Amino acid sequence: MGRGDLVVVSACLLGRPVRYDGEFKGDPLIMELAKYVEVLPVCPETGIGLPSPRPRVFLWKDPRGEIRVIQEGTKKDLTPQLEEFCRKFLEKLKGRVKAFVLKSKSPSCSPTPTTKTYEDLEGEKLIGRYQGILGKMALELYPDVPILDENKLKGGEGRALLQLLFPSAIPDTLLQYFEAW
Numbered sequence: 001m002g003r004g005d006l007v008v009v010s011a012c013l014l015g016r017p018v019r020y021d022g023e024f025k026g027d028p029l030i031m032e033l034a035k036y037v038e039v040l041p042v043c044p045e046t047g048i049g050l051p052s053p054r055p056r057v058f059l060w061k062d063p064r065g066e067i068r069v070i071q072e073g074t075k076k077d078l079t080p081q082l083e084e085f086c087r088k089f090l091e092k093l094k095g096r097v098k099a100f101v102l103k104s105k106s107p108s109c110s111p112t113p114t115t116k117t118y119e120d121l122e123g124e125k126l127i128g129r130y131q132g133i134l135g136k137m138a139l140e141l142y143p144d145v146p147i148l149d150e151n152k153l154k155g156g157e158g159r160a161l162l163q164l165l166f167p168s169a170i171p172d173t174l175l176q177y178f179e180a181w
């Protein structure tokens with residue numbers, strides 16, 4: 001699978017008003033990165049038509065052991081809609097994507113097993129942490145592409161990614177974030 005120039009980023013990390021709580025969650029490093037590379041924002045939840053703000057969603061491990069995305073309050077299972085959106089979105093990226101930076105702890109986005117997962121439909125009994133739908137699918141479809149959450153971006157994996165994106169010289173305005181940590 002070829003590597004293109006796009007860096008796919010969870011839209012909330014770019015400061016877009018897409019979160020369930022309507023809050024700003026822009027990440028300064030990622031917003032700075034977007035000044036230098038071609039960024040493609042994505043938000044699976046608003047992508048399936050949910051508004052912002054909206055009821056929170058959470059991961060539920062069903063009795064068969066499958067991980068589902070449930071909307072708080074309504075208990076609606078949004079998994080089929082989110083899977084369809086993410087599959088279509090990811091398939092369109094073939095040959096065009098160089099990296100992903102996706103939101104940790106998100107039922108819809110996280111590529112790392114950081115998302116709280118519950119064994120009940122009330123979202124009260126925590127049983128572990130799993131990946132979100134987009135992150136999990138991206139890892140399956142693009143095994144050769146760097147896929148980080150925003151916290152990994154701030155460690156060694158982030159430095160490696162910046163070296164990949166800027167083979168001749170990493171801009172100082174990006175390096176300064178690493179020096180600050």
Ligand code: SF4
Pocket residue numbers: 010011012013018019020042043044045046103106108109
């Ligand atoms: S974590 Fe993903 S689904 Fe949630 S607001 Fe951010 S981009 Fe949207």
